[in-house]
Structure formats: structure tokens, C-alpha cells
Amino acid sequence: MPLPQRLSPYLTDAAADSAVGLVTSGAGGKLNVMTASFFAESSHLPVLLRVAIAPRSLTHELVAASGWFGLSVLCQGHEALALECGSVSGRETPKLERLGGSHQLSPNGVPLLPNALTTSECKVISSLPLPDHVLFIGEVKSSFTQSRLSYRDPLLVSDLLAYLARA
Amino acid sequence: MLIPNTTIWHTRIQNVDALLTASGPRGVDIYRLATTCPVGLEPALLSISPNPEYPICAAIDAAGYFGVNFVAEEQAELVARFYSLPRDCPDKIGFLGLRVERTERGTPLLLDCIQALELQVEQAVNFGDHRTYIGRVVTRRPGTLAGRPTHRFGGPTPPFRRLLKRIACQSGVYDLLILAKQRLRPPGGIEEGTRRHVPTAPPSAGTAEVAQPGLCLVGCGWWGGVHALALKQQGARIRRYFASRTPEHARDFARRFDGRAFDRVEDALADPAVTAMVIALPHDVQAETAERALRAGKHVLLEKPIAIELEAGERVVRAAEESGRILAVAEEYRLSPLVLAAHRAIRENLLGRITLVQVTAAGPHRPAQEWKNRRARMGGGVLIDVGVHYVDILRSWFGEPDLVWAAYPPHLNDRFEGEDSVLAVLRFGAGPVASIALSWSSYRSPHAPQIEIIGERGSLELRFNRSFLLHTTPLAAGHWSHRVRDVLPWRVASRVNPFLPRSRRTRINVPNRDLIGSEGLIDDFIDAIVSGRPPAVPGADGLRDLRVVLAAYAAAGAGVPVPVDPP
Numbered sequence: 001m002p003l004p005q006r007l008s009p010y011l012t013d014a015a016a017d018s019a020v021g022l023v024t025s026g027a028g029g030k031l032n033v034m035t036a037s038f039f040a041e042s043s044h045l046p047v048l049l050r051v052a053i054a055p056r057s058l059t060h061e062l063v064a065a066s067g068w069f070g071l072s073v074l075c076q077g078h079e080a081l082a083l084e085c086g087s088v089s090g091r092e093t094p095k096l097e098r099l100g101g102s103h104q105l106s107p108n109g110v111p112l113l114p115n116a117l118t119t120s121e122c123k124v125i126s127s128l129p130l131p132d133h134v135l136f137i138g139e140v141k142s143s144f145t146q147s148r149l150s151y152r153d154p155l156l157v158s159d160l161l162a163y164l165a166r167a
Numbered sequence: 168m169l170i171p172n173t174t175i176w177h178t179r180i181q182n183v184d185a186l187l188t189a190s191g192p193r194g195v196d197i198y199r200l201a202t203t204c205p206v207g208l209e210p211a212l213l214s215i216s217p218n219p220e221y222p223i224c225a226a227i228d229a230a231g232y233f234g235v236n237f238v239a240e241e242q243a244e245l246v247a248r249f250y251s252l253p254r255d256c257p258d259k260i261g262f263l264g265l266r267v268e269r270t271e272r273g274t275p276l277l278l279d280c281i282q283a284l285e286l287q288v289e290q291a292v293n294f295g296d297h298r299t300y301i302g303r304v305v306t307r308r309p310g311t312l313a314g315r316p317t318h319r320f321g322g323p324t325p326p327f328r329r330l331l332k333r334i335a336c337q338s339g340v341y342d343l344l345i346l347a348k349q350r351l352r353p354p355g356g357i358e359e360g361t362r363r364h365v366p367t368a369p370p371s372a373g374t375a376e377v378a379q380p381g382l383c384l385v386g387c388g389w390w391g392g393v394h395a396l397a398l399k400q401q402g403a404r405i406r407r408y409f410a411s412r413t414p415e416h417a418r419d420f421a422r423r424f425d426g427r428a429f430d431r432v433e434d435a436l437a438d439p440a441v442t443a444m445v446i447a448l449p450h451d452v453q454a455e456t457a458e459r460a461l462r463a464g465k466h467v468l469l470e471k472p473i474a475i476e477l478e479a480g481e482r483v484v485r486a487a488e489e490s491g492r493i494l495a496v497a498e499e500y501r502l503s504p505l506v507l508a509a510h511r512a513i514r515e516n517l518l519g520r521i522t523l524v525q526v527t528a529a530g531p532h533r534p535a536q537e538w539k540n541r542r543a544r545m546g547g548g549v550l551i552d553v554g555v556h557y558v559d560i561l562r563s564w565f566g567e568p569d570l571v572w573a574a575y576p577p578h579l580n581d582r583f584e585g586e587d588s589v590l591a592v593l594r595f596g597a598g599p600v601a602s603i604a605l606s607w608s609s610y611r612s613p614h615a616p617q618i619e620i621i622g623e624r625g626s627l628e629l630r631f632n633r634s635f636l637l638h639t640t641p642l643a644a645g646h647w648s649h650r651v652r653d654v655l656p657w658r659v660a661s662r663v664n665p666f667l668p669r670s671r672r673t674r675i676n677v678p679n680r681d682l683i684g685s686e687g688l689i690d691d692f693i694d695a696i697v698s699g700r701p702p703a704v705p706g707a708d709g710l711r712d713l714r715v716v717l718a719a720y721a722a723a724g725a726g727v728p729v730p731v732d733p734p
Binding site: 009037038040041046047049052071119126130135143146147150153 | 168169170171172175177178179180181182183201202203204205206207208209210211212213214216235237281282284290292294295296297299301304307316317319324329332333335336337341342345357361362402403404690694697698699700
């Protein structure tokens with residue numbers, strides 16, 4: 001895939017290094033996937049995680065409408081996939097279709113990606129508006145690891161930057 | 168192969184390792200965490216989720232600033248040494264030999280790291296058992312290890328071990344090992360697995376009121392035991408307290424269900440460690456106790472019925488609104504996987520237009536508690552005690568009934584002052600008509616459905632002792648059995664007919680656990696407290712259930728149908 005002309009501010013301006021994943025969502029017949037690096041664990045019991053999403057994005061619209069989202073953690077080797085899903089808007093391009101139909105739809109309407117390192121399906125239990133993002137707190141309802149990839153390290157933003165520098 | 172993750176750590180969402188620093192009353196406090204993530208670009212925001220049982224949270228709350236220091240892969244030994252320190256070690260910085268420099272606001276930042284950030288606390292919210300801080304970056308300092316690879320959660324994997332794991336994963340050996348492990352021990356849910364690894368040490372006082380809420384069970388009688396068991400199953404997620412009008416009962420529950428006893432309910436109301444109360448008292452004193460608890464700033468899970476008089480129920484709901492506390496009503500059936508599956512089937516129009524619903528429950532019953540025999544204390548009989556559950560289920564499926572009628576069959580139990588049997592009929596506007604037939608003095612087959620939902624395209628049967636709904640639909644017009652009936656002479660057909668299929672029956676399976684929703688009820692209440700969302704059955708719903716039950720009593724008394732006022 002062609003490399004982006006301009007680096008995303010999520011790669012250059014974020015306060016710190018963090019893991020890279022894909023947030024999937026679906027509502028009203030629309031499905032979407034976007035690259036995210038603003039996510040982390042929030043609680044052990046209940047099992048909660050948080051993900052910050054820009055309010056103008058299609059993913060925000062779908063997560064707010066459905067109350068569900070999927071979070072797939074990517075691993076080293078998924079650099080091109082992360083850049084592809086993070087460089088265009090789901091409003092312009094059906095990104096999930098471009099992934100070659102590799103997703104599975106959960107009973108709650110959440111597209112799950114079996115080819116990621118891990119995939120978790122989360123139910124939104126709270127949301128917190130922040131200056132330029134909305135923080136969604138999700139309770140992990142189901143979660144899977146792709147055993148074929150489990151020896152790999154999760155992909156970090158610093159790995160992506162190194163990949164771009166090499167390219 | 169996809170392997171179910173059985174703990175939160177299997178999700179791999181823990182990312183880069185960092186050391187959290189803050190200036191506390193005992194000097195510099197430090198905490199290791201892998202739960203940092205940026206949450207804003209303009210301004211630059213970072214979030215962290217430390218465990219509030221550790222003193223670092225009190226230090227951050229007091230200072231209003233904290234430091235996040237990102238460690239390099241080559242500092243793996245430092246991170247490992249950090250784990251060996253006791254939680255309350257007075258000088259962690261000194262033991263680890265770390266060099267620290269304070270900012271102008273006094274926030275300690277490490278010198279030997281990739282990058283050190285000083286953040287000003289913008290928000291602090293408790294989610295689950297951890298506390299999430301959102302901080303605005305006010306200082307950004309490169310450390311002496313700037314540009315080095317990040318230390319990932321779990322540390323670097325030695326090359327030989329990585330190679331072995333790679334071979335195992337790609338050859339399928341790892342899959343076989345996982346399958347064998349799953350055969351020996353079938354995987355449970357992610358929460359269940361995580362719970363096994365979370366330490367259950369008592370929390371430090373005053374740091375975790377909401378993150379680990381204190382729940383006090385008020386009422387240590389027969390039904391209180393069901394709630395106590397569900398509270399015990401929550402493990403370290405909550406702190407447990409027990410109060411009773413009989414102090415020995417509270418002490419007995421505290422011993423059996425792992426908690427602390429109060430000698431008087433008033434002591435529990437006054438104790439700030441008690442975040443919420445689960446009230447399971449005789450019907451006539453519940454509402455007043457709930458109102459006092461809400462006014463004392465406690466969240467309340469109140470046994471049904473919410474009250475025995477409408478005015479008392481309204482006072483409880485008003486107390487919740489005015490205090491801003493959560494009021495949930497113990498309508499656990501609403502959280503039953505069976506009731507939820509039936510609701511889904513109704514919503515998805517599986518049965519077409521629904522015409523009739525039949526609820527039937529009957530069995531010999533001799534109340535264990537004397538107060539249940541007294542009509543004045545119960546507020547009625549079987550209808551207010553058991554029927555209210557079914558009213559709530561029907562309301563959750565079909566909305567508000569507009570007309571109610573009821574009648575009492577012969578009274579058979581002389582010890583019992585309230586009605587021991589009842590038939591109530593509820594009309595849901597242009598929707599279905601539902602009958603609720605209940606008896607504590609009769610017997611019916613335990614195999615008969617408790618609820619049958621009948622629609623134009625089929626029916627659903629629900630029994631709370633089996634983990635599936637039975638979905639019955641007519642046979643297709645071209646089914647072979649119709650042709651057999653058509654071609655055979657009548658005399659033969661009448662003999663063969665009992666053996667021919669008459670309908671198509673399929674099971675809608677649900678998970679075979681917590682079929683009446685009693686664990687889900689406590690889960691939902693705690694989630695509501697922790698997250699601030701409304702509970703599944705808020706007080707206003709309990710009040711509407713009571714309104715329908717009281718209308719049924721009025722109808723039985725008057726002998727005519729009674730309209731139910733819309734909410």
C-alpha cells in the first residue's frame with residue numbers, strides 16, 4: 001500500500017508511546033473499522049477498558065448509537081494494516097470490505113477481526129467527553145487470541161514510526 | 168485458532184510500562200503501571216488507571232499533579248526489582264536507586280527513563296476497581312535513555328524462548344496444548360478468570376469507597392441469605408457488611424459470608440465505609456428503611472415490592488431523586504437470561520403479533536417467617552409477594568397495562584391471612600392480554616411452563632429451571648405428515664395420528680447459569696454504582712409494578728376491571 005503523504009498527528013503529537021489496535025463498530029446497517037492508539041485497561045473487576053475516539057468520526061457515531069465496540073490489538077507485522085485503516089475515513093471508504101471480508105459479526109452486531117492478535121467485544125458502560133475526544137469505557141464481554149500470532153509482540157506507535165522510517 | 172481469553176491480561180491491551188510518581192506525605196511515592204494511554208491531542212492529555220488501594224492515589228489526589236516516566240527495554244531489571252518491593256515500602260525510590268528531579272510544582276520526575284511527563288489532574292473517575300485519572304501534560308522532559316526501545320508490559324522475551332514459541336504457534340503444537348488444557352479445565356468467562364488472579368487483601372482505609380464499594384445487607388433472614396451468597400460471590404470487588412434487627416443474625420452472616428457486622432442499622436447508616444445498602448426486610452418496614460438510607464447518602468437495592476402503599480413508594484423514589492443516589496428494585500427475573508432471550512424474540516417479531524400470555528405458578532407454600540402470614544405486614548398475599556415479579560416481566564416486554572382485573576379462587580390455607588391464590592388479567596392496550604394465575608395452596612406439574620407467550624406465528628414456553636426457551640411453530644403446509652393424513656383412510660389415520668408430528672419445536676438455548684438473575688441483580692447494582700449508569704430496574708419501575716398490583720387488588724375487591732393510570 002502507498003505510504004501516507006503526511007503523518008497522522010496520532011503518530012507525531014501524542015503525549016506518549018502506546019499500543020496500536022483497530023476499533024470496530026456497527027449500527028443501523030453500517031460497519032466501520034479505524035486504527036486507534038488511545039486505549040488501555042481501566043479495571044480488573046469488572047473487566048473494563050477505555051478507548052478515546054474523536055467525536056466527528058464515523059466510529060464515534062456508530063459506537064454511540066449501538067453501545068458496543070470491538071477492540072482488536074495488532075501485533076508486529078500488522079503495520080500496513082494499521083496505516084491502511086488509519087489513513088481514510090469510513091464515511092468515504094468501506095474499510096471493512098477492503099479487509100477482504102475477514103471479519104465476523106457478533107450477535108451484538110459488532111464486527112470482530114479474527115486475524116488480529118487479540119479481539120475483544122465490549123459493551124459501553126460509560127462515556128466521558130474530553131476536549132477533542134470522547135472516552136468510552138467498555139466492559140469486555142468476550143475476548144479471543146489468534147493462537148497463530150500469539151508469539152508476536154503488540155504493535156506500538158514507535159514500531160509504526162520505525163516502519164515508516166525504514167520504508 | 169481462536170482461543171478464548173480467560174483473564175484481562177490475555178487481551179494484551181496492557182501496553183508500555185511506566186513508573187508513576189507523585190509527591191505524598193511520606194515523600195516521593197512510586198507505582199508501576201501498564202495502563203497509560205493518550206486521550207487527547209490538543210491539549211495533550213494522558214490517562215492512567217492505578218489501583219486505588221495503593222497510597223499513590225492519595226498522593227495524586229492531594230498534590231493535583233503526577234509524573235509518568237516511560238522506562239526503556241534495557242531497564243527490565245529495574246522493573247523486576249520493583250515487583251519485589253512491598254506495597255507499603257517507605258522509600259521505594261531509595262531502594263531502587265533512582266535519580267529524581269522535582270519540577271517547579273514539586274512533582275518528582277525520574278532522570279533515567281525514555282521520557283518523563285508531568286501532568287496536572289483534570290479529572291479523576293472510579294471505573295470498576297481502579298481509578299482513572301485524566302492529566303494534562305504540563306512538563307515534558309526527555310530522559311537519559313531517550314530514543315531507546317520502550318519497555319513493553321511483561322518485559323522483553325529472551326530470543327530462544329521466542330523462537331520456541333514461534334515454532335509452537337506456527338506448527339500447531341500450541342493449539343494442541345491449548346485444546347488439551349481446555350479439555351482438562353473448560354475455559355470460564357474473562358471476569359471469572361481474572362477474579363482468580365486479583366488479590367483479595369483488605370483495602371487501605373479511605374481510599375476506595377467507590378472503586379471497591381461497601382455493600383451492607385440489611386435483613387439477615389431467610390431471603391437475605393440469597394443476597395448474602397450473591398454478595399460473597401463478588402469476592403474482592405466489594406466490601407461486605409451486615410446489619411439486622413437481631414445483632415446475632417448479622418454476626419452470623421458476617422462470619423459465613425466474609426464481612427463485618429453492625430449491631431444496629433443506624434450504625435451502618437452513619438458509617439461512611441458503607442456505600443450502598445441491600446434491603447431485604449418485611450414488606451411493611453422496607454420503604455421507610457430505604458428512605459432513611461437514601462437520605463443518609465447510600466445507594467439502595469430494595470427488595471420487591473418497593474412498598475405496600477403507593478404513597479410510601481413515591482416517598483422512596485422522591486428520596487432517591489433528591490439525594491442523587493441510585494435506587495434499584497430487586498426484580499431479578501428481569502436479568503434472567505431466559506427473560507432477556509424472550510424479550511429479544513418478542514422485539515425481533517419471532518412470534519408475529521402476540522395475542523396471549525399465560526403465567527402460571529403453583530405449589531404448596533408455608534411461609535418460614537411469621538410476618539408473611541399477616542396481611543397487614545405483607546400488604547396482601549401471593550400477588551404482591553410473587554405476582555409482582557411477573558407484572559414486572561410483562562411490563563418489560565409489553566409496556567404499561569391499561570386495564571386490570573383479578574379474582575380470588577377458594578382460600579385453602581387458614582394460617583395465611585392474605586390471598587393464597589389469585590388470577591389476575593392484564594390488558595396491554597392494543598397488545599396482548601396476559602393472565603397471571605398463582606397459588607400457594609395447589610399443585611401442578613413441575614414440567615408445565617411457567618410462562619407461555621402465544622403469537623400468530625408460534626409460541627414460546629419459558630421455565631425458570633431449564634436453560635432454554637421452547638419455540639413451537641406450525642408445520643409447513645407441504646409437510647409429509649399432512650400428506651399421510653390425507654392419503655390414509657380415516658380409520659387408519661385416527662390410529663396413526665398420535666404418532667405423527669403436529670408442530671415444529673426448537674430450543675432457544677441460553678447460558679445455563681443464574682437462570683433467575685439473582686447474581687446478575689447484584690452485578691447490575693454494583694456496575695450502576697461504579698459507573699454511575701441507571702440500574703436495570705430503577706425505583707420508578709418498582710413503583711409502576713406496585714401500581715399495577717394495587718389496581719389488581721382494587722379490581723378483586725370491586726369485582727370489575729380497573730383502569731391503570733398511565734405513568
